[in-house]
Amino acid sequence: MPTSATSNHSSRPEDLIGCLNSAQAPCEAKLKALRDLKNQIIGNRTKKLAFLKLGAVPSVVSILSSALAAASQGGGGDNREFHEHVLIQSAAAIGSFACGLDAGVKAVLDAGAFPVLLTLISHLNEKVVDAGARSLKLIYQSKLAPKYDFLQAKNMEFLLSLLNSKNENVTGLGASIITHSCQTTVEQQTLSEAGVIKRLVSLLGGSTNQKDASLESLAAMIKENPEVASKFMGPENGRALNVVIQLMKDKYTRTKLLACMCLISIRNTSTSYLQDSEIKNTMVIVLLELLDDPGQVGDETPFVLSSLITEKEYMQKIAFDANVIDKLCEHLNTDSFRAKRLQGILLALGDLCSKLECCRDKVLDLQVLNFVPEALAHDSAEVRAAACILLKNVSRSVKNLSAGHFMNEAIAVPLIELLCDSTTSVQIAALGAISNVVVDFMAHKSVFTKCGGLKQLVQLSKSMEPAIRVSAVWALKNLAFCVSNICKEEILLELTLTTLTSLISDPETSVQEQALALIRNLVDGTPNSIDFVLGEHCTILHAIGRQMRSASKAEVLIQGMYALSNMASGNELQKEAVMNQLLPQAGSDTETLLVKFLQSIDSRLRTATIWALINLTLPSSPGTCSRVTALRSAGIVCQLKNMVNDPCPDVKLRASMALEQLMMFGDAST
Template sequence: MNSNKHTQAVAELDSLDPFVRVKALRFIKNNIIGNKTKKDLYISLDVIPKLVAFFKTQEGSDSQVQIQAAIVLGSFAYGGEDNVAELVKHGAVKPLLECISIRNDSRLIEAAARALKAIYKCPTADKNDVFQDLHLRDLVTLLNPDSLNPKTDREKIASVHTAELAATIIARCCDTNDQQIQIASAGAFPALVKLLVCGYSKAQEAALDALAYLCRENPDFGSKIVDTKSESVDSPVKIMLNLIRDKSPTMQLISAKCLTHLSRANAISEHFNDITLIVLPTLVKLLDEKGPVREEAPHVLAYLIRDNEELQKAACDSGAVLKLADFVTHVGDQDNSYYDPLGDSDKLKENALMALAAVSSLTDEGRKLVVDAKIIPHIVKAMSHRSYGVRAAACQCTRSLSRSVNILRTNLVDAGIATPLFKLLSDESTDVQTTACATICNIVLDFSPMKRTIMEQGGIEKLVELVNSPDNTLRLNAIWALKNLVYHAESEVKDSVMKALTYQKMEELIEDQEIDIQEQALNLLRNLACSKPHDIEEVFRGLGEQRLMNIIESKLCLWNSEIIKQILYVINNIATGAEYHKKAIMSRPNILTHIKNYMAHENPEIRVAAVWCLINLTWTEDKNNSSPGRVRELRQFGFEDMVKNMMNDVNLDVREKAKTALSQFSQP
């Protein structure tokens, strides 16, 4: 490539004549728009620092120079994550944010906002600068097209376009709850709701997108959006329901997305029929569109129906499964343009798999439709896909399907899912590892025929390795999988797990800072000390009696209900062992006191667990042992009176267990 003219253009940026600079900037702009090779060339010529300097020095304050420089910076930002990283490295973001003040030329504001929109399109871009100084205030101000005092029709259109850009930037800066709070505090809700009725579709779409992200997983903000007064007589929800009927598929999609986020935030429960009869069918219909709309629709659909059995059934009835299955089957892995020339086929496949995972997560009806679509071999193949998102989605789909014992025993076994799934435990992506580990939690349960396959391939050792991961979710899933592996397992399996994990490591996990990991570690201990006196004895030997009792006693003092429940079942399992094991519990008055106190706990599951402990402590199959002595001691502790009171418990299961316990106090 002859780079002389490009080198000359970069050199002309140092001219003191603004006309020469503008001419050079326009030359660079015309060369790099849509041309990655030229963008790379100019980056290698260190043009970005020169562009940024125009916003920092007095001599570069000519508005035309800055406008053209902002346009060029925006063009670079559309070149991908590496280009955005270069812009950030050279400090381009703060000067661009300073340009969006209404004190500046409206054309400069628009050019800077467009560049910022491109930068923040990159998911890895740091959003912190937006929340510094008065930049967020300026963005919210720009949401009102009148803030730029437009006089002509052309200026009015430009000001609405600037409002659209501001809304888009805000939508991309809602990654955390704290960011949502700061944006809301700056007055974004009324400004965005006002933009919904501005009459310009692109600005309306941007406002919908921003509102969707502001209420994502945020019930408080969902309610505030719903209660925000609009300039029209309609409520924000009514406006959205009208916009979802727009002829534009993009408007339909973003309206459905915003209503989905409000629904997931439990802010519009009274509109459940609208969600079922309007939003869900719209999303299914959009699966027939082309390009980005079809690519995004499965993602929104998956989010809408996740954790909701009724909506999953409605999705099944709508014919969504066959459409989604068609994407998984026919989207080309080698030729991105084969199926959807205007979209990203990898993303479409990922989103389709996630939607199939959602539709089959709670109902056998959904799982059966997925199996009947004959795509399980394609799901297995997707586990080796080049895209980590597709691999993770394939794992998630397998996880949903594996909740059916019948499917697990037949279709997934026949498809040979175990081996590719196990390989993903070593995937380069932590997200894939995490999802694969969560899937393995299902397939290593005792009933699974794939359990042996996972173990033979070194599954125990790999899971133990992942327990030491710096990622807390991956650690949680790994300990969860080990817990399931030893559930109702043979003693040999338990011994193999603890040989690899060690009791010392399990003890560390029981004291982990993450309460969820503590819970699963205690559940592992519960499963180890289950079924056979030999297994209980191995736990006593591994931890030592005193240390084991100390752990039990300390965990009984916590306020977390799940921890209490798990430790009570640890006691319960130990109490099913030999006389020696029962005596270890009986020798600890504090443990007995806690058990008695938890028999009056507000949670019926904990009351049941506590009574189970008493039942096993008083149970005996040999009338010659010391059961009568234990019964007398427990009576002196006040357990019999406690059980009598529980005969009137509001919970049937508690009453039944109390009846059993009381009968054992009455035996000679």
């Protein structure tokens, strides 16, 4: 009994760390402590965190370094064998800390383990090499792993030596380095030119681990690089593509998933590849089956599915016909699963709803919106963002917006709360969803304002983060779409003319564009709504005029011109105010904005400018005659006559309309 008690006591984390740090502890005791520590933390996140808190990693790395130094000093027999055992156990313990835990990876890297583990790769003992390679592979599964510089010749030489090794874990390490660090076109090209593709292709015929590592690395090298994809598909790599296609039917689920991922990378790089509908259908069916995997493969499958269908309507239709939405929703009904899987399912559903109305209807029919409020309040920022993306895409439907499916307090309240989220990506995702949801018909928009949404959007329009600022103004623009004058006044009172003026001249052109589009919506209506925006001193109008004279981005000019066009549809005072912005002061030799924009190479800007002319010259307006005279003097009539044969049908039609109105006030021959 006393022996048992002593044994239990020595296995306590504090005692194990104490033994590892003790200068008096026998070497054999330290080796045993290493084994005990390793065995306790394998697959046990709680234990890992407990040992991390006690500072275990620096202790283990110190022992690893000492054993490596001792082994390098020579000696043989039992002494060398003992040090090699220590190297193996300490490397394994370090790998266990790094496995699936970023906090563990950080501790390992901070303790200086990485270069020591790299040294083990050249050790004479194959078991030591294997232990070092395993640990490094686990480190390279984390985003925190150091970036490998392929552009240095010595690094490329080392990488090739890894890939050419006969040790399975060493070749796997080489592939893992590629998967983690190959991110740029230059890196992809450098690896390709060094013959890496051929070596990776050869690994497709190796063990399961080698196949998996090769597939993942090939996907990283080929991604969005047509030249590398072409080389992979070339004759020098034989029937590599057919091998990958066959691996979709492998008996191992991870191999199937990675084969799909590799094929998707090829397909997304160039649409000329993998046009066979049978292959596309097979990928969808395989991924559908893999969704049922209870482990990591099942967690990753929705993300791979998303990469297959995102922005591809034909693939979304194939997925819809294969009942992928039903399967994803079936998994949503599962009581509990990991946050990553929930994130992936929400993203996949969001991608499926990005193009097709039938997918949106299906998602609504299966009552997926019932899961959204809870997902919007999830502990995981990634899940919250994914829920926003789903909501954004499923709300791309006039029919469903008009039915009021999205603008209710159950969704509005948690969505608005995310505008104050501590994670920027969540805020941006929430703003994206809100931008769609607030397009909802007038009867439902009051819910958003009532829940504090308007106030939050105005606050975010002043954010120092450009992406948040533009998204907030975009949402305000959509909130102002087709609303009553009372609602417009409410928006402007909260926003203030001062803030709106500053947004027009924001340093970011995308913010300028959305600010002008917001004004366009605010002045789309009666003269009263135009008056309210213009203010007593026409501050907003002057700001627009300044921006129109200084901006160069077509999208900014187009929105500015449509804002002016809407103002020009108002009363006489409003029309004259717009004319003063579009025509130069008397005696000025500056080219008028009207002529400049009518001659633009952008047909959208030409169309917007003609609309302003049409609104300025409405025959029913008492001051139109004098405006026509001014426009004729500015050469506008001649310019319009040249545009009746414009290559753009819309421009041609509007130019004819404008000329017809002008001719009502006299000969339009000049």
